Amino acid sequence: MPMTELNFEVMDEEVKDYARKQTYIFKQKFNAIFEKIRPDIKPYVYQKKVKSVELTRTAQCFVTVENGNNNLIVNGKEIYSTSGIIVWIKPEKEGDRIALFETSGSDEGILRVFSKDKQIYTEKGFVHDIIYFYDRFYLIREKRDENISSTSGSSNGVYLEEKYLFGKNIASGMGLSGESYGDEIIIHAGNNISTELYIGEIGNPTTWKLFKKYKSQVKILDYENEILYTLRFEGNGILTVGEKEYPLDEPAEDAVRVKEGFLVVHMRDAKSIPVLYSSDCKKIKEFPFTTYKGLIAMASDNKRANLVMGDFGTTFNIYSYSEGQIEQIEKNEVSKFNASEDWVNVNGKNVHYFFLQANRETRNTLVYGYGGFNISLLPSYNNLFAYLLNNGVNVVICNLPGGGEYGEEWHKLGMRENKINVYESFQAVIKKLKKEGKRVICYGVSNGGLLSSYTLTQIPEYIEGAVIGNPVIDLMRFHRLLAGQYWVSEYGNPDDENDAIFLKKYSSYEQLKPGKYPPSLTYSRMSDDRVHPAHALKFYDKLISYGNEAYLMIGEGGHLGSGLEDTVDETAFIASFIEYVFSKNSNM
Template sequence: MLKGMNCEDEAHTRCLMHLSDGGSDAVELREYNVQDKEFVNGGFYAPAAKQGAEWVDKDHLLISSTLGEDAATDSGYARSARLWERGTELLSVKPIIEVPKGSVSVRPITFGGKQQSIFILESSDFWSFKFSLYHDGKIHSLALPHSAFLYGVQGDNLIVKINKDWQANNKTWVQGSLIAVSQRSIIDGKLKISNLVTPSDSEVIESVAVSDAGVLVTMLEDVKARAYFYSRGKKGFVRNVIALPGDGQLEINTLNEVSGETYLTWENFITPPTLYRYLPSEKKLEKIFKQSATFDGSRFKVEQYFAESKDGTRVPYFAVMAKDIEFNGKNPTHMFSYGGFRNSLLPSYSGSYEELNGAYGKLWLERGGVYVLANIRGGGEYGPAWHAAALREKRTNSFDDFAAVAKDLIERDVTAPDYLSIEGRSNGGLLVGASITRNPELFNAAICGVPLLDMKRYHKLLAGASWVGEFGNPDTDDWSFIKSYSPYQNLKKEQDYPPVLFFTSTRDDRVHPGHARKMAARMKAMGQEVEYYENLEGGHGGHSTNEQLAHRVALMYTHLWNSLESPAE
């Protein structure tokens, strides 16, 4: 399975393929010639491992890999980076940098157009980063806050997002803002900083693409996409508003780092993905191609509502429904959410973050269902503060938000508990597990995919140690708040739970399939209604082919309709 490719030359004769066996995070690296359509004889090759590499020049790679003895951190990622010369054995090369085993990872990244720069990113935990510039064989530490994130290089400027308030140059650079920092000034130790974007309370920077021509920024305003292009003027950056087709999401697909030519995809719940081209010189989107519709979107409408959570926080959610819907409390309603790791859930033709090509339109909406996307805390819909509001001991805020959305749907007579189902995957699987154990009376069906469920041991399995900054460490006093919601530990024999479909993958090397196996087994032993599906391959995505995905989606909607069409008396 191809998981990516990066090329050293414009002719694409020297490219590094990232190949995964069955969709796992571990990849094999192989040098490939796109023009000849064949692997390079005697080219760079590294067997499967959790690893990544960047080209330094045609004969050198900067590579971080878990190959070799004691090469992985406790989180299972690479703890060193090497300068690998063509024709030499990788493990014979001494590391140029190495991090402690207790760190998360170290990896190289490349930014820039005509003049490229290589950086080394050290992660001490999931949300703390140290950036260094690799130049002329030397590593130069960059005086950036460890909460910041580097998006690229524009001229001499590093384009940086500030995720916590930062005091520098006798000024406070506000959390969530985008700034430009002179690369030379960082190395010299005398910071030169200018502001690009400071979002309002209802806005957040979603994605950034940096080129020699300028900086393209997509933003969310109450979870609806906006886009701007910032070009260099005589007195700093000049903002140009990019008109979008409507409310939805905008994804940056590919970028020419020299000209700024960008291809983007726009979509929403009832409009198929549409490919657009943006040229900074023309300052507008050019429609290229629209994906064929898989259901009749004209029959449906999208409403955005706000629920009030337990602590009074307003929580937005989208509801997709028939235009002639009756609010009679009997509409089958399915809620999807995630609520973690600063990930934003956006209006999507697939309904979720998977590439489902509008399947929910045929399988749910056209059969009379209402589809709900809940933007609970823990995600990034309103910036770093929205995420921080559900970190560690505050995790239950995201569960309270999810329950508040369910109660709001019931109060609006959209649905009732007998007709209400929920779904989440990975961290969203934790959300589903916590929701059915904390509020089983609210739901009548659940889908729990590739989930985290045993929070007592999560940090000891696969990549789990890297998430201690998100959830806390259960081997410390943190267990006092984690145990209050850990789904596996909070199952009760005397309680009836909604029917649950668990799905996972044997080859998931990020979240261990043992979470789903244990939870399903314990619930079945309690006499609960449980269905379980484990795909042999697929990695953390749960599938490697479209056929596998279609099979799993069919199982999911069969489970939902079987549960909700025969609600409890």
């Protein structure tokens, strides 16, 4: 079957019709399995979850997901509820305003600002932050076109109402955020490997000048009495107090200021451990957990702190920190799973993974990975995984190079020309499991979709199938599509002839050659305005042109997700594909 001549990057009606037709074919084939398992999956999706937390001297804010809605809870009271997705919230540190950004799953959405529980402002667009000052506020907006050159300047800018004030000299691929500190403002410009901080008078943008540049990611913890407090993601992490630097002994996932000094969440073999430090960064005490936990979010008012933790069977655990003590105040446990950890040696480095044992003895195993952008895969609840574990499928979660589990050097080990380390590590885990008699389906989403698609092209004989979610796949074109300019620092620049050499070697689209591959499901969403659906469409089209058993599912919503009923459907169809693959020639 020849490849179609459609230009998938334009996403015109012809392309959309093709996507709908192929999705219909997939759903018709799997409908019987889907109808059987959908009712069982729905309770896993509809579990109460806590997505984020913010804390000021006057407001304790949570975003929860319950009964199909995202809810903003302030001081125990529901301020706003939506069937959409609340992506971020930001309360005013010294005031009563609070903003939230809501979407249907895409990056574009609606900003809502509340004051004393009443909505006072709305705006549609790509809004990434709000900076309160006096009775006004700045917005950080992004202008995003479908095709963007990575050589252009940043598409982010700081605005007062409709007036563009700051950002024209910020490089392409740098995101912007900001915060007010009394009469001063700090603008943070950064990507996954570098940061620039600009400081000036809050009401006078002409004074906003470059203060410091760093060759790392930086989180601002506070700015008080002209002293800047930060967590720099270099090595295991460096706490800074003004010009004083305090390197940490273990990888840091996050940190906040508290009354005693700092509360840092360290990662110990991809498990979260809160540790209290004094103001001069001497370790005071640890707060160990009895089960594997992973940080979801944390916030402080510089005295107290709230932490939201997840684990494999619990959607959330809320902890409150004060006066040297941590107390659990709420949790939602769904299931208890037998979780263990193991390692595989790859080129002299140990690669850690979690093995989650299914509720019955089985060889069938889903292997999940990500490996990029300094993102750590810590213990957390996953709708699909919880269902599979309770229905006879093991789940393995890999902590690959490119993530942040072992500090910035671990991240760099999986970037750019080193990306091959991510692939080799993932393949090593799969080969080890196969040697132990497991039957494997590989799975990854977004950057992880690149991982699972590449794995399909390289070691088809070791896997029973592949699930490829919302993927980045064509690494020779990614920088031209939607938000791709932001990933050049991670992957490399295809317009650079030296970068193009290694990018072509680990671009799944380039590596897909005529041949026989195991069954695959590639899925994306029609309104994904971060990772263009063309990646999924092109890869699927190439697979079937070579005569392979491949399936495509293009759903509603965007990169961040969709409504809960759509999420139930998507999860159930993915689970249907997994059940189908493992049932083929099964001899469990």
